[in-house]
Every structure is written in structure tokens, then in C-alpha cells.
Amino acid sequence: MRKTVVILALLIITCPVLRGQTASREAQAAKYVPRLEKILQENIIPYWYPACLDRTNGGYNITSDANGRLTPGGSKMIVTQSRMLWFFSRLARAGHRKAEFLEAADIGYRFLIDKMWDHQNGGFYWEVDSSGNQKTAPLKHLYGQSFALYAVSEYAMASGKKDVLKFAVDFFQLLESKAHDARHGGYVEFFSTDWQPNPPSARPYMGPPAGSKLMNTHLHLMEALTTFYRASQLPLGRERLLELINVESNAVVRKDLPACTDKYQPDWTPILGQAFSRVSYGHDVENVWLLMDACDAAGVSNYPFQDLYHGLFAYSHKYGYDSTNGGFYDSGPFNQPADRRQKVWWVQSEALVSALRMSQLTADPLYLDVFDKTLEFVEKHQVDWAGG
Numbered sequence: 001m002r003k004t005v006v007i008l009a010l011l012i013i014t015c016p017v018l019r020g021q022t023a024s025r026e027a028q029a030a031k032y033v034p035r036l037e038k039i040l041q042e043n044i045i046p047y048w049y050p051a052c053l054d055r056t057n058g059g060y061n062i063t064s065d066a067n068g069r070l071t072p073g074g075s076k077m078i079v080t081q082s083r084m085l086w087f088f089s090r091l092a093r094a095g096h097r098k099a100e101f102l103e104a105a106d107i108g109y110r111f112l113i114d115k116m117w118d119h120q121n122g123g124f125y126w127e128v129d130s131s132g133n134q135k136t137a138p139l140k141h142l143y144g145q146s147f148a149l150y151a152v153s154e155y156a157m158a159s160g161k162k163d164v165l166k167f168a169v170d171f172f173q174l175l176e177s178k179a180h181d182a183r184h185g186g187y188v189e190f191f192s193t194d195w196q197p198n199p200p201s202a203r204p205y206m207g208p209p210a211g212s213k214l215m216n217t218h219l220h221l222m223e224a225l226t227t228f229y230r231a232s233q234l235p236l237g238r239e240r241l242l243e244l245i246n247v248e249s250n251a252v253v254r255k256d257l258p259a260c261t262d263k264y265q266p267d268w269t270p271i272l273g274q275a276f277s278r279v280s281y282g283h284d285v286e287n288v289w290l291l292m293d294a295c296d297a298a299g300v301s302n303y304p305f306q307d308l309y310h311g312l313f314a315y316s317h318k319y320g321y322d323s324t325n326g327g328f329y330d331s332g333p334f335n336q337p338a339d340r341r342q343k344v345w346w347v348q349s350e351a352l353v354s355a356l357r358m359s360q361l362t363a364d365p366l367y368l369d370v371f372d373k374t375l376e377f378v379e380k381h382q383v384d385w386a387g388g
Contacts, residue, residue, distance in 0.1 A: 028368070035375065039383055045091075047388030052084065053104055057131045059111030060084040068387045075136055077127045078116055082147035084108055086154045093158035105155050109164065112148060121194045122174045124148045126205055140191040141205045142179055143217045149175070150224035153231040169232055176236070184267045186247050189217050212271060213264045215252040216283060222248050223290050226297045238298055245294050248287055249308055257334060258311040260284050280331045281320035281338070282347030284312045285354040292357050302361060313358060317370065326373030327351070348378050 051070045052060045059081050063074030085108035092101040115132025116124050118140075126144050127137035149171055156165040178195045179187045189206070192199040198211045206214060222244035229237040251268040252260045259279040263271035288309045295302045302309075320329045320338045328351050329338035351374050359367035 032371075032375065035379065039379070043383055043385065043388055045096075048084070048087070049101075049104060053107055054111075054130070055107070057111075058115060059108055059132065061130075068384065073130050075127050075129055076111070076116070076132065077137075078112075078124045078144035079147045081108060081112060081116065082144075082151035085112065085151040086147075089151065089155040089158040093154070102159055105158065109152065109155050112152070113167070116148075118193060122171075123178070123191075123195070125193075137205070138193050139199065139202055139205065140193065140195070141217075142175070142187050142189040143206055143214070143220060145171075145175060145179075146217065146220040146224040150220070150227050153224070153228040156231045157227075165231060168228060169234060172228055172232070172234070172237060176240070180240070181266065185243055185251070186213055186218055186268070187221060188266070189213060209263065209271065211266065213266060213268065215248070215260050215262045215264070215287075218244060218247050218252070219283065219287055219290060222294050226290070226294045230297050241294055241298050242300070245291060245298065245300070248294075249291055249305060252287075253308070253312070254334075257315055258308070259315045259334075260287060260312070277334050278331050279315065279319070279334065281316035281328045282330070282344065282350050284316045285328070285347075286350035288312050289350070289354040289357045292361070306361070309358060309361070313354065313367075317366075321370065322377075323373075326370075326375075326377035328374070343377070343382075345378075345382050348374055348382060352378070 048070075052062060054061050054072065056072075059076050061070050061072045061074065062076075062080050062084065063071055065071050085105055088101045088105035088108065092098045092105060111132060112124065116128055118125060118138075123140045124145060125135050125138050126141060128135050149168065152164060152168045152171065155161075156168050175187070178191070179189075181188055188197045189212075190198050190202075190204050190210070192202070200210075204210050204212075206217065222241065225237060225241040225244055228234075229241050247268075252262075252264070254261055254270070257279070260283060261270055261272065261276060261278070262280065262283070263276045265271060291305060291309070292302050295305065316328060319332050319336065321327075322329065322343070327343045328347050330340040330342050330344055330347065332338035332340065352371060355367045355371035355374065358364070359371060
């Protein structure tokens, strides 16, 4: 998606917890919450709602023309359809125009269940056409399945519908039976339509090498299991969440940096070399706050992880942060400044949430300074105040 929809919405929902704790945090809330609410209420929501609702075919129209206007007729991918379902569900659960946004969420949920779900084999197709009738990318990847579980679990909490929660539980059990790697931990990621792992003639949807495990996929599986466990309180859900906390706090971290890399053999041996010996700053700062949220959901203290959180954030801050203008660059080689220096919207969104959570955990003023400068950069350069 082109807009900072999902994470900024979460950030706005998170900010009010500052109120009532200390005078300084009340002052912070007074300074930042109105600015974030302005972005949400005057920019993000009006851009997507109601224009994205596809009342003819179901689901959401998220493609745009050269002027940034949403247009019908584009393909519908499980990741982006699920993100929109999550967005409307999370807004509703937070009390924003609940009836309207629950109805918007239901449009997305019905499209996922009726058109993107494989009714023969289970699981969600990667991509369909705008009508949902043609399966344009029918194979299955756990990256896409994770966003679907995340969104459906959020919709179950927002709507209170027992049938939606039952679907989420059944879907989780399907992933458990088809994709969980009991020997090595984590999940096998890429499957044929009938759940045969790593189909040899197919191009992996998340790129080479075939058969690998990705930090990025498991990061979003952890995110999904966090919300799923909050919705279901299923003991096995907590067990898998703890397993993913272990993966994202240990297996994917190169301790000598410390920073994360993305590609792994099935047994979690890192795949490095020139193409892969890089650090994505957005994913690392995202990992910090998603680990915090996962620990909160699982009832695990975050304090034993403080050194890890500080180390990951500090590495990205050292090599990938623009201390003059605010904001984080895309990525760079080990122990060197960023060489991909574009400032991508989602990286700034993750940095905002991560910096705020680190400020709350540690009270170190560095994190609030990063939050302040990055928010200012977003307001000046990335929010499209004219077109939404």
C-alpha cells in the first residue's frame, strides 16, 4: 500500500496509553496525539474510505492512477486485502465509527472467505483478479497466510462474531498441520495449492533461494500469532508464539553486529554472501516493537530483552538514521552506512512505533528525539496533504 495506513493507525491507537501516567507523558500526548489524529482523520481514512470498498465484487480496490486516485479493476493480493481488513477492524475495535468500519471490514472478510480461500485444500491463494473468480497466483506462501490470520483474528475481536473466531482457530490448526516445522522450529513457507512444500518448478513468491526461511515471513507470523492468541487464548497458539519470539530474538539475529538478516536454510543456518549480507533497518526496528507486543500478549516480561532491543535499534540508528532531517534509510551492508538511501514510507512507520515503544520502556530521551524528528519528516515529506 502507498500510504502509512496500518502502522500509523496502530500508533494513534497506542499513543493514548501515555495519558495519566506522568506529567511529562501527558505533555507528550498533548504534543503528538493531535498531529497523529489529524493524519488519520483528515488524510488516511478519507483516502481509503469509502473509495476502496468494492461493493460490486467484494474486497477492496487498492490500485491507483497516476494522480493517486483509487481505481477499480486491479488484481487483489492476499497481503494487501488482509491489511485493509485489519485496518478497518482495528479502527472499529478502537471505537472509530464502529458500525461503518465493521461493515467495511465485513466486505473484506467475505471476499477472503468466498473468493480467496481454497475450498478444496484450505489456505488462501496468493492473488486473484478483481472479481475473485480467476486465481492469478494460486500457490500458497506463509507470508500471505500470516497476514490473513492476523486480519481475521483482529476482525474476530472487533466484531465479536463466534463464527469468525472459529474460522481463525481452524485456519491456525491447518497451518499447524501443513506448515509447522517441528524439527527445526518455525514454519516451511512455500507450497503448491495442495500443500506440497517447495514446488520445484515454481518461482518462490518471496524470491530466491527456493526452500529458504525468511526473517520477514516469521516476523509477520509472530505478529499474526500475537493477535491470534489475544483473540483465541488457545494454549497451542501461545506455544507457537513463544517459539516465534525465540526465532525473532535469537535465530535471525547476527549477534556480532547486532542486526538481523533475512535468508536461512531450513535449520536456521544463515544464508549470507554479497547479496544477503545486508541489514534492512525497517525490519530491524519493526522486530523490536513486534517482539515487545508478542511478549505482552504471551505474558512474558520485556525487560530480559532490553539489551537486544537496544542493540538492534542502536545499529539501525548508527548506520541508517538521518540525524539531520529525521527518518531512516532503506538498508546497507554490514557495519557500513546505508547505501540504499531512499526513505520508504513503511520504514518510517515502523520506526515511529518502535521509537515510541522504546521511549516508554526505557525513558531514554534518544528514542523520543528519533520519534519527534521522524514524525516531522513524515508530516513534511510523506503525507500527501492534497490528495490523501
